[in-house]
Amino acid sequence: xxxxxxxxxxxxxxxxxxxxxxxxxxxxxxxxxxxxxxxxxxxxxxxxxxxxxxxxxxxxxxxxxxxxxxxxxxxxxxxxxxxxxxxxxxxxxxxxxxxxxxxxxxxxxxxxxxxxxxxxxxxxxxxxxxxxxxxxxxxxxxxxxxxxxxxxxxxxxxxxxxxxxxxxxxxxxxxxxxxxxxxxxxxxxxxxxxxxxxxxxxxxxxxxxxxxxxxxxxxxxxxxxxxxxxxxxxxxxxxxxxxxxxxxxxxxxxxxxxxxxxxxxxxxxxxxxxxxxxxxxxxxxxxxxxxxxxxxxxxxxxxxxxxxxxxxxxxxxxxxxxxxxxxxxxxxxxxxxxxxxxxxxxxxxxxxxxxxxxxxxxxxxxxxxxxxxxxxxxxxxxxxxxxxxx
Amino acid sequence: xxxxxxxxxxxxxxxxxxxxxxxxxxxxxxxxxxxxxxxxxxxxxxxxxxxxxxxxxxxxxxxxxxxxxxxxxxxxxxxxxxxxxxxxxxxxxxxxxxxxxxxxxxxxxxxxxxxxxxxxxxxxxxxxxxxxxxxxxxxxxxxxxxxxxxxxxxxxxxxxxxxxxxxxxxxxxxxxxxxxxxxxxxxxxxxxxxxxxxxxxxxxxxxxxxxxxxxxxxxxxxxxxxxxxxxxxxxxxxxxxxxxxxxxxxxxxxxxxxxxxxxxxxxxxxxxxxxxxxxxxxxxxxxxxxxxxxxxxxxxxxxxxxxxxxxxxxxxxxxxxxxxxxxxxxxxxxxxxxxxxxxxxxxxxxxxxxxxxxxxxxxxxxxxxxxxxxxxxxxxxxxxxxxxxx
Numbered sequence: 001x002x003x004x005x006x007x008x009x010x011x012x013x014x015x016x017x018x019x020x021x022x023x024x025x026x027x028x029x030x031x032x033x034x035x036x037x038x039x040x041x042x043x044x045x046x047x048x049x050x051x052x053x054x055x056x057x058x059x060x061x062x063x064x065x066x067x068x069x070x071x072x073x074x075x076x077x078x079x080x081x082x083x084x085x086x087x088x089x090x091x092x093x094x095x096x097x098x099x100x101x102x103x104x105x106x107x108x109x110x111x112x113x114x115x116x117x118x119x120x121x122x123x124x125x126x127x128x129x130x131x132x133x134x135x136x137x138x139x140x141x142x143x144x145x146x147x148x149x150x151x152x153x154x155x156x157x158x159x160x161x162x163x164x165x166x167x168x169x170x171x172x173x174x175x176x177x178x179x180x181x182x183x184x185x186x187x188x189x190x191x192x193x194x195x196x197x198x199x200x201x202x203x204x205x206x207x208x209x210x211x212x213x214x215x216x217x218x219x220x221x222x223x224x225x226x227x228x229x230x231x232x233x234x235x236x237x238x239x240x241x242x243x244x245x246x247x248x249x250x251x252x253x254x255x256x257x258x259x260x261x262x263x264x265x266x267x268x269x270x271x272x273x274x275x276x277x278x279x280x281x282x283x284x285x286x287x288x289x290x291x292x293x294x295x296x297x298x299x300x301x302x303x304x305x306x307x308x309x310x311x312x313x314x315x316x317x318x319x320x321x322x323x324x325x326x327x328x329x330x331x332x333x334x335x336x337x338x339x340x341x342x343x344x345x346x347x348x349x350x351x352x353x354x355x356x357x358x359x360x361x362x363x364x365x366x367x368x369x370x371x372x373x374x375x376x377x378x379x380x381x382x383x384x385x386x387x388x389x390x
Numbered sequence: 391x392x393x394x395x396x397x398x399x400x401x402x403x404x405x406x407x408x409x410x411x412x413x414x415x416x417x418x419x420x421x422x423x424x425x426x427x428x429x430x431x432x433x434x435x436x437x438x439x440x441x442x443x444x445x446x447x448x449x450x451x452x453x454x455x456x457x458x459x460x461x462x463x464x465x466x467x468x469x470x471x472x473x474x475x476x477x478x479x480x481x482x483x484x485x486x487x488x489x490x491x492x493x494x495x496x497x498x499x500x501x502x503x504x505x506x507x508x509x510x511x512x513x514x515x516x517x518x519x520x521x522x523x524x525x526x527x528x529x530x531x532x533x534x535x536x537x538x539x540x541x542x543x544x545x546x547x548x549x550x551x552x553x554x555x556x557x558x559x560x561x562x563x564x565x566x567x568x569x570x571x572x573x574x575x576x577x578x579x580x581x582x583x584x585x586x587x588x589x590x591x592x593x594x595x596x597x598x599x600x601x602x603x604x605x606x607x608x609x610x611x612x613x614x615x616x617x618x619x620x621x622x623x624x625x626x627x628x629x630x631x632x633x634x635x636x637x638x639x640x641x642x643x644x645x646x647x648x649x650x651x652x653x654x655x656x657x658x659x660x661x662x663x664x665x666x667x668x669x670x671x672x673x674x675x676x677x678x679x680x681x682x683x684x685x686x687x688x689x690x691x692x693x694x695x696x697x698x699x700x701x702x703x704x705x706x707x708x709x710x711x712x713x714x715x716x717x718x719x720x721x722x723x724x725x726x727x728x729x730x731x732x733x734x735x736x737x738x739x740x741x742x743x744x745x746x747x748x749x750x751x752x753x754x755x756x757x758x759x760x761x762x763x764x765x766x767x768x769x770x771x772x773x774x775x776x777x778x779x780x
Contacts (some may be wrong), residue, residue, distance in 0.1 A: 007430035017397045040397035139480045155748040164748035180469035212626045224712075226555045227626065236602045237749035240618075242711040247704055247743045250639060257744045259707070306753055313565025313639055317649070321632040322614075322712055324625025355648045359552035360546040372765075 014050075019388045021050050026082040026208050026387055027058065027203055032075035039198060043102045051078050059084045059104070059390060080104040081385050085390055087382035088137070088145040088186070090130055091193070091375040092152045094118055094168045094220050097126060099133035101141055102379035104387075106204055110137045116250075121176045148180060148188040148384030151196045151374035153221065158238025161190030167256050168220045189381050194331075195379025196355025197367070199232055201339040204378050206368040210327040214319055215367060216243055217331030219274070219284075222264035222350060228321060231321075244268070248315045268312035272333055275308045284333075291336045300339035309341060313348040320362060327367050331367035342366060397487055402658040404440075409778045411440050415450065415470040416494050416777055417593055420464060422455060424465035441468050449494070449780060451473045453590060461682075469648045470494040475780055477772035478527070478576070480520055480582070481765040482542045483719075484558045484610050487516060491521035491531055492769035494777075496594055513564045528586040528607060536708040538570060539772030541586045541764035545610065548628025551580030557646050558610045579771050584629050584721075586767025588615025588756070589622055591719050593770050594732045596758040600717040604709055606633055607721030608662070609674075612654035616713060621714075635657070638705045657699035662723055665698045674723075681726045688730035699731060710743040721757040732756060 020040055025031060031039070031247075037047045055062045060192040074099045082103030085329075091098040095118050100111035112133040130148075138144050161177015181190040191199075198207070198215035207213040207227060215225040226233035229353055243266035245257050250384025252261025265271065276290050294301035302309065316328060324361025328349070330342060346364030349356060354363040369376060410430055415421060421429070422715040426465040427437045427526030444450045452466040466711025481488040482756040485508055520538075528534050544556025551567015563717030570578040577745035581589075588597070590603035592769060597603040603617040614633025623630050634654035635647050643661075655661065663672055666680050684691035692699065706718060718739070720732060727735075739746060 007432035007436070007550040009432065009436075010404050013398050013403060020397050042397035044398065046397070046399075052640070067493075089510060114528070129448065150608065155744065157748070160767050180573070192609075212624075214631075220684070225714075228623055228630075229621075233623075233713070234602075234747070236716040236751050237714070239745045239748045240712065241603075242745045244706045245711045250704065259742055266422075314640060318636045319712070322616075322630065323623070323633075323634045324627065324630035353647055354545065354555065355625070355629045355632045358547070358629045359625075360628050383482035 004036065011237050013314040017046065018050050018053065019390075020052065021047070022080070022104075022387050022390060025078060026383065028077040029105060030077050031111065034075035036078065045276075047185060050099070053325070054078075057390070082107050082109060082141050083141065085147045085386055086143055086320065087379055087386060088130070088134055088148045088184075089375050089379035089382065090150040091135060091378060092121070092126055092150065092169070093374075094121075094153055097121075098375055099130050100375055102217060102380070102383075103135040104221045104383075106376070106379065110140050112136060118168070119170050119171050121141070121171075123171065123179060125181050125362070126176075127179045127389035130180060134184060134218070144148040145186065147382040147386050148184060148186050149196075149378035150176065150180065150188065150379070151193045151378040152176065152190060152191040153193045153219070153223070156190040156192055156243065157241050158189075158191075158234065161188055163190065185234075187385070191381050192223060192225070192240070192241065193379065194223025194225050194357040195232060195238075196206070196224040197223075197331055197369070197373035198329075198377070199229055199380050200369050200373045201331075202227045202366055204369070204375070204376060206329055206365060207327055210325070212323070212325045213257075213329060214243075214325045215329045215331055215373075216316070216319070216321055216334065217373075218268050218333040220269050222268045224319070226325075243315070243319060246315060246318060248311050248318070263311065267308050267315065267334070269333060271311075275305050277304070287333065288336050292340065295338045298338050301338050301341055302344065305318065305337075305341065308347055313352065315346050316345065316349045316354075316364065317352040320349060321355045324359060326359070326361045328364045329360070330364065331368040331373060335366040335370070337366075339366070371373060392645055397398060408440055408443065409438065409780075410483050411437070412444065412449065412470070412494075412777045412780060414498065415468060417493060418772065419462045420467050420469040422465035422467050426468065433666065442615060444468075447780070472497050473531065475776055476531070476533055477769055477776060478520070478524055478538045478574075479765050479769035479772065480538065480540040480647050481768060482511070482513065482516055482540065483583075483764075484511075484543055487511075487519060488765055489527070490765055490769070491535060492773075494767065494773075495582045496766070500530050502526060508558070509560050511559050511561075511567060513566060514536055515563065515571050515695040516566075517569045520570060524574060535576065537772040538574060538576050539586075539768035540570065540578060540768070541583045542578040543583045543609070543613070544565065544578060545629050545632065546580040546582055548579075548581075548624065551578055554629075558769050566675040577775070581628070581768065581771050582613065582615070582631065582634075583764040584613025585615040585622060585628075587613075587721055587759070587763035588617055588631070588719075588767070589770050590627050590759050590763045590767035591721075593615045594759070595632075595763070596719055596755060596765060597717055600715070602713070602715045603717040603719060604633075604713055604715040605719045605721055605762075605763075606706070606709070606724065607757070608658050608723040611658050614709070616715075618713065619725050623683050625704070633709060635707070636705060636708060638701050638708070653701065653705040657698050657705065657724070659723060660694070663738045667694070677723065680730065681723075687729045688728050691728050692734065693725070695731065699735055703735050703742065706735065706739045706754065707742040707746075710739060711745045714749060716749070716751045716753070718752070718754045720754065721758040721763060725756040725760070727756075729756070
């Protein structure tokens with residue numbers, strides 16, 4: 001059915017409104033009662049009852065705003081208490097593991113980080129370190145997290161956090177969600193790093209005001225995350241958005257996934273390194289330094305990166321024709337492209353994509369959260385059910 | 391923000407529940423009060439109040455079910471009255487125009503149809519015929535439609551029904567929504583034919599039980615419609631799903647859209663005609679006859695259609711990697727492929743697509759509503775706001 005018809009019981013209304021209010025404070029920060037009433041479309045007495053309830057539960061405090069507008073009694077500012085609900089955010093990268101405690105409002109209250117040897121990351125080690133970090137952070141902050149969000153560079157099943165393929169970790173079919181749940185005795189959700197990057201940029205980054213946005217990030221692999229109609233596009237088993245394995249060049253390079261000419265093989269780290277004429281062992285810092293050096297010579301950069309830019313534009317035009325975003329965010333290595341080249345790619349996509357021509361509304365820009373995106377997204381993934389249940 | 395926090399006022403609850411109940415009856419047909427209570431998760435007294443209200447407004451009637459289960463007093467069957475709310479569904483095809491009056495429950499209560507000369511369809515003629523059909527059907531049925539849904543073979547802007555490009559009609563930038571609104575003095579919504587086909591298959595066809603489905607249809611062009619998380623994927627300006635202009639073969643045939651090797655040029659009517667060795671002037675009936683003749687010789691068919699099937703599978707694997715549907719429906723010419731070939735294409739896609747391998751859940755099948763899909767979808771487009779406001 002086009003929209004599943006389910007009824008609403010009156011007792012659900014208060015819970016819904018309480019969650020909406022908390023979510024508003026979590027995403028956009030402190031707010032006066034008056035502004036909350038306007039933004040949520042509720043009357044002031046309803047807001048008062050809700051805020052009183054949240055204050056009683058120690059989730060918010062109220063204070064007189066420092067800046068007063070107009071005459072009369074000032075509307076009290078409702079401020080969430082970061083430590084009132086904490087989650088653990090875990091970013092399993094190819095070369096590092098980060099664990100952070102994140103509070104209501106999105107502040108990182110503490111973190112631990114480890115360097116990893118590429119290709120030698122064992123799930124058991126990850127679990128052990130996360131468990132250790134959780135104990136350390138709980139002691140440091142004087143409070144326990146209530147849920148865990150995990151980012152992995154691979155396909156993860158939403159229902160149970162099973163990692164199906166994470167090629168750059170050399171993981172296949174790893175029950176990461178179950179392992180972490182057993183070790184931490186907390187609800188655990190696992191998501192793809194690019195999906196969570198998209199969620200982060202949508203919640204706290206460059207895509208805040210975009211209802212339809214696509215986040216494309218190139219690191220070792222190329223990943224994508226899609227925001228559609230204001231929410232994460234999930235697809236069956238939560239596995240949508242594997243943009244890196246869209247075939248753009250059927251006679252292109254062989255990809256580990258079995259296809260030839262995946263977007264990942266044509267615009268990922270290897271392709272960029274090769275286009276720049278760097279040796280095969282040149283690491284990420286060397287590539288980034290080379291891109292930075294070319295920022296003032298966009299024409300030379302465009303010549304050297306011509307192939308990569310062509311396949312980037314072709315793939316983006318495909319993505320735009322399928323998903324019709326108003327905004328495309330480039331992350332990872334792609335965010336480091338000289339700004340003039342990003343603009344040029346955007347112009348090509350606007351010209352080539354029938355959908356962009358029809359809507360007249362497409363921007364292609366660099367993402368803003370950088371390497372933190374997946375971690376911030378992991379925290380938001382964990383917070384979604386937490387905020388709804390507080 | 392990931393999910394826009396808006397509050398709910400208690401008076402919205404009753405309206406929401408009334409709309410949910412009506413929608414349930416519209417989509418799935420007559421139902422006992424007891425089953426409605428279970429399905430909608432509402433108690434029986436709430437259901438009684440809602441049904442009494444609908445009966446008072448003459449939208450439903452109640453009757454004793456003919457088949458009785460168990461002992462005791464039978465639960466009354468709630469039956470929607472088709473003529474209590476009618477919409478006008480319009481399908482502007484490349485070679486014919488269809489106008490139908492559709493009642494609650496989806497029954498076509500009456501229709502008018504005209505043949506059109508390909509490439510010589512003028513917007514003013516369409517508007518005139520729709521206005522004429524509306525008068526005729528209203529007289530015939532003894533009731534007026536309250537809203538209009540229109541399907542066009544092109545990109546249409548959701549907000550005002552402006553048709554941006556409908557290449558096979560030779561239309562560009564036609565304010566069809568405004569023209570029809572002015573002529574009919576009714577709310578008009580315009581959608582892309584493939585998007586509406588997807589909506590129809592999801593509401594009343596093969597994708598009824600699929601929360602994530604993709605409908606790909608090949609006629610003169612190739613179009614796509616996407617159901618994601620149980621609802622139509624719209625994108626900015628409602629223009630998502632232009633799957634036909636995904637480039638699958640960068641060195642392929644020139645497409646009118648400006649790109650080379652669009653999916654449409656590789657698997658559309660022209661490509662199928664050419665693969666079958668039919669002359670350029672062979673029409674749709676000749677192509678369909680040839681496909682039908684080969685149904686019992688799948689190996690010969692596979693050889694003759696090899697190129698088309700390869701590009702079909704490559705494009706579908708891309709679509710599956712991006713959108714992660716559980717179901718792909720092939721419509722139009724593609725639904726006429728020999729069933730064995732559709733199965734083979736499905737097997738290739740399941741093997742090639744990383745997302746299909748991860749989810750383990752992808753079926754590729756022929757659509758079931760045939761040439762009626764766009765018309766049925768246009769009716770559903772019109773019904774959405776009507777049912778919510780009755």
